[in-house]
Amino acid sequence: MAEPVVEGAARLNTQHIIKMSPPLDFSIPYDVAWVKDRVILITGGASGFGAAFVRKWATNGATVIMGDINTDGGSKLAAEVNSSVGRTAVYFIHANVLDWQSMVSFFKKAVELSPTGGIDTVVANAGIANVDPLLTPKNLDAAEPPPPDLRIAQINYFGVLYTVHLALFWLPRNPTSNRHVDLTTHPTTRGPRDRHILLLGSMASIGPLAPQPQYTSSKHAVLGLFRALRSTCFVSGIRINMVCPYFIDTPIVPVAGRIALAGGATGKVEDVVDAASRFVSDPRVVGRAIVVGPKVKLQQNETTGEFQLVQKGAGKDIPEQALWEAYADDWEDTELMSKNFLEILHAIEKVRGWGGWAYDIVMALRYGVRQAIYGKGK
Template sequence: MGGGPLAGRRPVRRARPHAGRRFDHARTEHRHELVLPAARHHRRRTRSTHRHLRHGHHRRRSGSGIVTVSRILVTGGASGIGAAIARHWANLGHDVTITDVNDEAGRDLASSLGCTYVRLDVRNEEAWREFASGHETFDVAFLNAGVSTGDLVFGNPDTSPFTSFDLAAYRRTLGVNVDGVVFGVAHLAPAMVARGSGDIVVTASMASLYPIPPDPIYGLSKHAVSGFVKSLAPALVERGVCLSAICPFFVDTPLVPKEQQAQIRETGFDILTVDRVVEAAQMAVAERQAGAHWVIFPGAPIARHPDPTLG
């Protein structure tokens, strides 16, 4: 297989745990940032014309040369992490499609970036079917749409979430966070498999890997997404499609209100910027490790979470 949708990337491969390496959040004082290969490759691409363009790509002239353009999809792209991912890839000259249910913000962002906005409720399987049938194959899909229950209660002495169980919030959280990923993969992967290449990067969470007592329903949804990615990735990688996940700590987005960010900081942890999450998304596409979970934690380099079941 001839690499991924961005020229110069590594061939798709199964993720393997790093021998002798443990992920330790506490020991971050001597760590250094990683140099991301995707950024280097892009600089090389803009200096010369590609001789070979894979199916699904087209060429666009920029001020520094001809750039191979990939078709990028970002769900939940109107704000927060999704908007930052969309902005990053659009600024690199790629053909970006943003989906969301916040039409005003989505259209404004798409207009400012020169990309496409499409309304899509990721909870709706039929909407996914119509979306996929009406669009060309994407080279990279960032399944980023996500919500919480809105009931984070740091410091609340009542530790039982079911004293105020909200069925609507439960359905919405699982609908967006779980169904949105499953339906997205179900309707995007077949075209990628038919072409023999493609990347799907799911925005999971640190809550995919560790407990999150203040919001157990959110934790449930993100653990489900993690299990889905790990379970399906081996089958997709055999057909040239890399499925992986990024797992950020709390990020400075509307999903985490400012008062909750302040409470998190009081516990001794910092809040991630969206730019750090974009770096992880970029790394997931560049490294192409099937089933990998890329962890983004304050003060630490982006690292793949060790998992002996992969590989």
């Protein structure tokens, strides 16, 4: 029996405008072996999630080209993985995500090293978290007070912007890749090469971390970037996906953070790798975001739809899960003001028709001529 249509929800649905792949069903398995022969570029690959990604994907047949400022760690990781897989599967290039020329060089060298002459996936993984100096202003009564240290925000967002900007240039140049994202072709079928950007957000993309304003705001910005880019996936032909880890047991969580989390739970690196591998290996997944948290057993209330934690020792038939989809319904239930504004714009365009379009074109050209003759500000 078909479910009844809720009039209010239907009125706010804009999915006919924005096209993405269907919501994720984590009960349907994927095969990480689908990454075989992919060429994956990753920033911040020398440690943490990045190092785990490198090991997993190289072991399953991908070529991974990683960039990091940690030269010793990156070089050792590449040598270790190459020795274990018995081939040159990993390349390390020194790269600083805040240095534009360093990033340009990183991408160019990656294309040169690629066995296919192109890049299939770009993973914007580099990021830091630390005690936020924004909260401890010092010496601001001096004659020339120093500016705050904004390195956390710069690495976590401007570094991502540099990475995405270069990815948008190089991915369309991936030989034999297809401009049109195909949501139906099975990944095991030999076909065009991929064009994919994977962003690393955080639970801080969704909710605030009070002691971490720079980290929170920068991860909010990454979420905004994801939501903007995924609406153009079918125009650019580039898949966009995002992973948002909760507190994961890695070196990025400082001692103070571990103390604050005492008595609670943290997520596992392998679950973050699982989420990222689903995105990287399956070219049918477009515009989706996964939150990674601690593994728990949940039961959904049939009346309210809310999830409830299953008590320890109960629910033997309920599988544990660490992955949840986030921001899956942006276009199913658009915020009312935005929906109304879009409808007004569409109505104006319809009323004005081609005559209004032609008038705007003439006025735009006239404005350009005036700027050329009289200069800016006229």
